Amino acid sequence: MKLRTQIILFFILILLFSVGSITIFSYYQMEIIFNKQLEEKLFDIAYYAAEDSLVKEALAVNEIIPDSELNEHIEKIRVKTNVDFIVVFNMDRIRFTHPNEKNIGQLFKGGDEKRVLETAEEYASKAEGTLGISVRAFVPVFYEGRQVGAVCVGSTVNENTKSLNNIIKQFYPFILIGFVFGIYLSAILASNIKNEILGLEPKEITLMFKEKDAILENVMEGIITLDEAGNLIQYNKEASRILGLTEEDMGKNTEEIIQGNKAYELIKYGEGMHETEVKIRPGLSIMCNSSLLKDDKNQVIGSVINFKDLTEVKKMAEELTGIKKMAWSLRANNHEFMNKLHTISGLIQLEEYDEAIKYISKTAKSRNKITDIITGNIKISSISALLLAKYYKAEEMRVKLEIDKQSSLTKLPELMTEEDLESIIGNLVENSLDAVSVDGTGIISMSLYEKDQKLILELRDNGPGIPENIRHRIYEQRFTTKSGQRGYGMYIVKKIVDRLNGAINLTISGGTSWYIEIPMEGGEKDD
Template sequence: MRHPRALSSLILGYVLAILVVTMVLGFALYTQVTRDLLDRYSERQALSVAEAVAADPAVRAGIAGGDRTGAVQRVAEDVRTASGAAYVVVIDRDGIRHSHPNPALVGRRIEEPVIALDGRSHVGLDAGSLGDSANGKAPLRAPDGTLAGEVSVGILETDVSQHFWAEVPTLLRYTGAALLAGTLIALVLARRLKRMTFGLELHELASLLQEREATLHGIREGVVAFDRQGRLTMVNDEARRLLRWRSAELGRTLDEVVPEGRLREVLGGDGIDQIVLTDEHLLVANRMPVRVRGRDVGSVVTLRDRTELEALLRELDSVTGLTDALRAQQHEFSNRLHVLSVLVGMGDQEEAMAYLDEISAGSTGQAEELRSRIAPASLAALLLAKITIAAERDVRLTVSEDSRLDQPAPDALLTIVGNLVDNALDAVADTPAPREVVVRLAHDDGAIAVSVTDSGPGVPAGLAERVFQDGYTTKPSRSGLPRGLGLALVHRLVVRLGGRITVAPGPGGAFDVRLPVRAGERP
């Protein structure tokens, strides 16, 4: 592989190439313009000489009298010598020369017509007998004012070229100075860019950029970068997936991309391991400032998806609670079996059967009674499991006697009821006995009503709105399981279903939910 050229060499080469091309084009343009200007100047100079000769009284009188003394030739030659013109030719209206640098041509007719007989002056390039020249022709009038001929004066192109080439060395000096200045500027620019890129060459910068793009878009963490003005400068693929930014345009501010709410506060504020709940994901956000050489240049937000982990932790927590409850009931059933075995061993079968009927009615009667009032089997099973877990935690969980739900319920209702009951159990866990939680379910006016009350301290009046904010909690943190998500998730689900949730201030927790559902329809 060919070794890539250094940045300084590339800059110097490109700058010099641009300067050389510019100078060549400029030189060509300058030569063309200068040559045209010299031609125009020579033409005007020749015309001025011709007009001066045409105004000379001796020439005018000589042409009118036939110039028998040769005075016109003498005047014309004197003027030609004094002005440096190549020729001064006086011609009468019949085209006969009365003066010429070559005396042999005096008295001979010119080949072209006498054009100045129209009374106007003429300039142009003329291919005469002495060579190409810048020519000026002025009308010649007799003393009485009638047109008597013309005066033709020419300045050879060789003389014009000499004037032009005399200007070339000056142009070359300016060109060389410009090339030298451009070279010095290119070297200074290369050194400055070298410092700005920390000494990295172009191929190294390209490799770093490719590695950066591959890394940022390949990791399973969302990364969002902002500049000092809060504009988006980079969003990787994972961040677009987690935040559902299908077309987040770089250069826009956070306010233009994210609606007002908890997500904007977390992305725009400073903090470590901030919990934010979106419609689909539970995210842990970290926003850190970015400093380069002690100067604040922006900030970077990283996002971790904790949705599956949070679900597993909550499921594990529920299973652990249920396992503890079943373990406690195991001892209770062991005692009951021991009593039965003793009664049977003593031969008291009637007492044993009565005792068995009693404990069977107590264990199955509650389930059947609850199932008769709560039609969704999954919801009834959830409430029975929560009752068992509550009993193990020395909490009395009851479903109110007026609870009735005789139609299918939304799938999200399980999550709503489960989280509200868990929140109530946590609220009364550290309160004095009796600890009670009451759940009420009803279907009226085309809506499902859910009410969960407890005997805990309740929600202070000033925090009724904040309790539904993800990450907010008044409870101590638990290892491995973040707080402040249950009520936020319930609020998100209720709003998504078009319902509403309210909380009454303490003492005593009281949460009421209404979900609009048409009878017989499963959302």
């Protein structure tokens, strides 16, 4: 059975129960009110009849006169007041009046008349008489201070029920209208609910939920869902692993979950956040994408953020970079050594043995010099390997990469990782290699040292420099003057330097000069 049908049937049952209960309750309440009003009416008629002079005189004489004016008089009162009977009887229970004249002179029936005769009490009761079961009101009749009889005014139960039913029938149209209107509203509600759940049935929703849950838990990216206030309402297993989320974090604001860090960026960027790196804490960075959740009225009701652990990505990148560095080194060495060997072979063939010896000695000294500078002064092996790879690449491109022999690096700033420094040096050198001439005149000079509790990196090239009209944009993400999917290099460099409370200065004079300083101690800057 479809959800819409279930909802409508459910509401019909509720309406039947509600309307039925109200109708039954109302019927009994009206019956009580009707009976009370009837009793008051009967007593009023009985009082009137008990004070009637003809009634008093007839009971005082205590003689029954057939076809007398008493019965005719009482019958007129009964017809006008619309009751079923008015019976006048004496102390011996003998009827003096009755709607059926045959019962005049007969004993009063019902058994409920004793109280009025014995104690002169006024009361109402329900009993069965010659006209059937009826509601009766008894009032004693007094003549000159003594009780001479009583008056009983009554209305049969059948007539009462008929009158009550006639009143109830007046409400039938309203009950029917209410019932039909309730069914109509239930149909509208069922349609609205179906629209809200995109026309899906409960089984389909359950299946979709299980499928979504399975997908979320098996995706190798962290996914969190926030409401419009930025409170956490859902997360998957990978998000829990990366951010350390638990069930206790549900409903908390994201800034509370990752206190004192840049977690607010997850919310602040909203729909515009695409491939944005966010530093969660030292040693943990995530790459975020987000999209806003909107209802059918295009109102924002929350956001979904998916992210990757850049720590793991960087580890993979390190492995790939190491292989790439090795490949560059081997290719550069192979190319360069082939050139050297060809030169030596030519000198030997020309029998210029002394020149050949001098050339071999010069080449060996040059190689030993750069190797001694890098391996002797740079004590962090990953940085040494990077510099050596860049040196060989520059040499292959016929670009002179000069590394200051006074350069030294024994330790990194407190919160700086090897990956951070590799990114800074690698991007700056690559930019300079792209900028300088490759005809043997290109020169890149680099110096790396510690001074005044700061790590200093200086890099200069003799390229054409950066045009003035684009200098203000060089740190923008995806901005590049080169072809291909580039534009991240200087954005990454600037982001790392800013995060470490460092400074970066650019000078354009006969080429491009970079001056970067990073404090050896101190906390990270909040973005």
